[in-house]
Amino acid sequence: MSQRGVLDLNDEARQLIYTRRLRRISGWVDMTMQPEQGIGRELSLGEVISKTFEVYRRDFVKYFVLFAIVGVIVQVVTTLAQQAFVLPTLPLNPTPQQFSTWFSALFAALLLLIAVIFVVNIVFSTIAEGSAIKLASEQITKGQVDFGASIRFAVSRLLSIWALSIIVGIIVFLGFIALIVPGIILAIMFSLALPVLLIENKGVMESMGRSRELVRNRWLKTFATFLVLGIILLVASFIVSAISGSLGILGPVVNGILSALYQPLFPILMAVYYCSNLARISQPPPGQMPMGPTATFQAGMKPCPTCGTQNVSSATFCTKCGARLN
DSSP states (O other), X not given: OOHHHHHHHHHHHHHXXXXXXXXHHHOOOOTTTOTTSOOOSOOOHHHHHHHHHHHHHHTHHHHHHHHHHHHHHHHHHHHXXXXXXXXXXXXXXXXXXXXXXXXXXXXXXXXXXXXXXXXXXXXXXXXXXXXXXXXXXXXXXXXXXXXXXXXXXXXXXXXXXXXXXXXXXXXXXXXXXXXXXXXXXXXXXXXTHHHHHHHTOOOHHHHHHHHHHXXXXXXXXXXXXXXXXXXXXXXXXXXXXXXXXXSGGGHHHHHHHHHTTTTTHXXXXXXXXXXXXXXXXXXXXXXXXXXXXXXXXXXXXXXXXTTOOEEXXXXXXXXXTOOBOO
């Protein structure tokens, strides 16, 4: 080995020893070595989807049990409600009196049926979605989750979740009525309001404002991310409906169980995408060294002039964007 090669190895060894000492002193955790404990940089669209499935896989049983129980409850109650509130049929060649009676009965039965289905869904499905977001965020940031605590927290924030859903729903609906494009923009703008509400424990209006900040300058990426997962969920839903539709009386129960295989993906994606955007807006501008406990460690690094990612001082190319380092 040449003398130059020996010197390079010695430099790398000294850098590694220096880094390890700083980690022991400051308690700093390398996010690239332990990706399950925090997201230290903005993820690409493919990485967001991949991370979503990774988080789901790590605690699959918890997510599946949660959504399977909720799915069975919703499907069973819906089936019972459909049997209890039977929609009347209109006789052939009805008289005006018969038509009036049929319409009144239809309206009353349909109203009760929708009310029951709506209440069951808005209570149980909201708890499941909120719990999944909390579970995913705890797993990403801490590497471990508390199943019961996440459910209890979602229940405690149920009124705030409903208020947020109603306000955002009305705003997006009005946007779609005006023109389709404003509705899409508003949906993207407030797409991370629910994770903010649950993870940062903010109020309704604060969560909406924070969501706008998180997705700023990432409109197309946000739309594409949710679109890709939406297509995946649509295909999965079609397959589950085809399987459960041929099982007769067992269909609703089987549908509720099988739906639990894919339903956790959406709230998990929201938590992952929230953490990705939080990492993006928390990063210092390119060339600016951060202050605080990590400043000593960053002194042994050099930033990428293109994306601002910190790289070891001996690196020639950026580990994130591949740009040549000064």
